[in-house]
Amino acid sequence: MDFELAAALYNNYFNYKENSLTARWIRHSDISPLIDKLDNNIFKVSVCGNSYCGKEIRLVTTGSGEKRIFMWSQMHGDESTATMAIFDIFNFLSGNDGFNNLRKKIFKDTTLYFLPMVNPDGAEEYKRGNFLDIDINRDAIRMETPEGKILRNTFDKIKADFGFNLHDQNVRYTAGDSYKKATISFLAPPFDHKGMVDATRGDAIKMINGLTRILNKYIPGHIAKYEEDHEPRSFGDKFQGLGTSTILIESGGWKDDKEKQYIRKLNFIILLSAINSIINKTYRDETFKIYENLPYNKESLYDLVLRNLKFKERNCESLMDIGINIDEIYGENPEVFITNSTIEELGDLSTNYGSDEIDLHGYDYELPGNCLKIGDAANLQIKKNGVLRYTIDNGTIRNPLLH
Ligand SMILES: [Zn+2]
Incomplete structure (x- = not known):
């Protein structure tokens, strides 16, 4: 060669x-x-x-x-x-x-x-x-x-x-x-x-x-x-x-x-x-x-992995990793992407990787009366001690304190 x-x-x-x-x-x-x-x-x-x-x-x-x-x-x-x-x-x-x-x-x-x-x-x-x-x-x-x-x-x-x-x-x-x-x-x-x-x-x-x-x-x-x-x-x-x-x-x-x-x-x-x-x-x-x-x-990679979150519901706490993929698909107009986020997997993702990862140990998320489901769009609010610290907005992490 x-x-x-x-x-x-x-x-x-x-x-x-x-x-x-x-x-x-x-x-x-x-x-x-x-x-x-x-x-x-x-x-x-x-x-x-x-x-x-x-x-x-x-x-x-x-x-x-x-x-x-x-x-x-x-x-x-x-x-x-x-x-x-x-x-x-x-x-x-x-x-x-x-x-x-x-x-x-x-x-x-x-x-x-x-x-x-x-x-x-x-x-x-x-x-x-x-x-x-x-x-x-x-x-x-x-x-x-x-x-x-x-x-x-x-x-x-x-x-x-x-x-x-x-x-x-x-x-x-x-x-x-x-x-x-x-x-x-x-x-x-x-x-x-x-x-x-x-x-x-x-x-x-x-x-x-x-x-x-x-x-x-x-x-x-x-x-x-x-x-x-x-x-x-x-x-x-x-x-x-x-x-x-x-x-x-x-x-x-x-x-x-x-x-x-x-x-x-x-x-x-x-x-x-x-x-x-x-x-x-x-x-x-x-x-x-x-x-x-x-x-x-x-196939072990997600676009985004949120690690070590706690989910509190019905007096019960669950430790959860969340695997999210974010697809950019073409709409009618080839110049414009549509961003689609999807929750792909929940639970222990210790054998998976994320192109981006964030360790959220000590944080929790709540969805009152509801819980995350595979296939949902990745929209959630992440709190620490009851204070909103991050939002995940269609797969994009935002820190509301910085805005
Ligand atoms: Zn082919």
């Missing part, structure tokens, strides 16, 4: 960032003009077919080399981090600067195939499924969705050596039992229920091993492994079994990066590092060790 290249990409990323893509709700109308204006001396664009609602799904190809690399993104409409990174990669490939040697090698030794936004109808509504809410990534057997058919037909035509299946995952996953968010999770999807490793899957594992070593320089402790069960309805599992070394990359959470712009940059670095490694065959020198020891994604 080329750590110097990764560092150079990291430091020069700003030159290639596609500045028209700034937030995670990326739609077909955002990427279409960018594909239209790609330099046709470098890129070939072809229409693979139409989505359920008739949006064109286009394949972007570049290079004329022997090694075929296929990258597809946003099969789930609300998972756009890698789509943004793909357009950064297009800018990189269009550049003319100190990276020209790498560009030359890419064009000579590889043919790159990009299918950005497999699910434009889902993207339009910022939702996972296609227009009919069918999960395209559970359609690899039945092949009922036009989008799934397009992905499969494109795959069959390319017969790639490597495939990169690019997704986003729950932003609250942690890397194993740590409090650190799983910012990037990998998987070399298994092609059978036994989890066999053949040469194809072995190469995917080795590549992940190398990419993890690169990411360890930037996000140590924030790299995890996705659930390893074989899912025959998933395209990654299917493609692995058909002889393309397939790597699932899941972009997760990073503190204070709701729009996932830092994680997009990490995608840019690891995807280009992977291409470079395929050219130089350095992935072959990797072992399985780091991959095997990657912690799994775990």
Whole structure:
């Protein structure tokens, strides 16, 4: 793995960032003009077919080399981090600067195939499924969705050596039992229920091993492994079994990066590092060790944990931790978020973490004639010796004494 290249990409990323893509709700109308204006001396664009609602799904190809690399993104409409990174990669490939040697090698030794936004109808509504809410990534057997058919037909035509299946995952996953968010999770999807490793899957594992070593320089402790069960309805599992070394990359959470712009940059670095490694065959020198020891994604993180509160009701006191999640969901207007807080868990949360935590030992809360319920919005008043000290207002802590 080329750590110097990764560092150079990291430091020069700003030159290639596609500045028209700034937030995670990326739609077909955002990427279409960018594909239209790609330099046709470098890129070939072809229409693979139409989505359920008739949006064109286009394949972007570049290079004329022997090694075929296929990258597809946003099969789930609300998972756009890698789509943004793909357009950064297009800018990189269009550049003319100190990276020209790498560009030359890419064009000579590889043919790159990009299918950005497999699910434009889902993207339009910022939702996972296609227009009919069918999960395209559970359609690899039945092949009922036009989008799934397009992905499969494109795959069959390319017969790639490597495939990169690019997704986003729950932003609250942690890397194993740590409090650190799983910012990037990998998987070399298994092609059978036994989890066999053949040469194809072995190469995917080795590549992940190398990419993890690169990411360890930037996000140590924030790299995890996705659930390893074989899912025959998933395209990654299917493609692995058909002889393309397939790597699932899941972009997760990073503190204070709701729009996932830092994680997009990490995608840019690891995807280009992977291409470079395929050219130089350095992935072959990797072992399985780091991959095997990657912690799994775990769901143990809440956005806010209030610890050690006392709840007094009916002459009875209960010690309680409160786990709260705060979702920012898009309303009708893509510029405006709606904040939704939810009480997720009550009781002993000593094995959970909070992105934010506050120890409220000595404080209590009262909801006369009522008690908190899971699923409620997080609105409560917190007192000490009968005096109001904090209010939790839709998941936000406020100290009324400071106002
Ligand atoms: Zn996904």
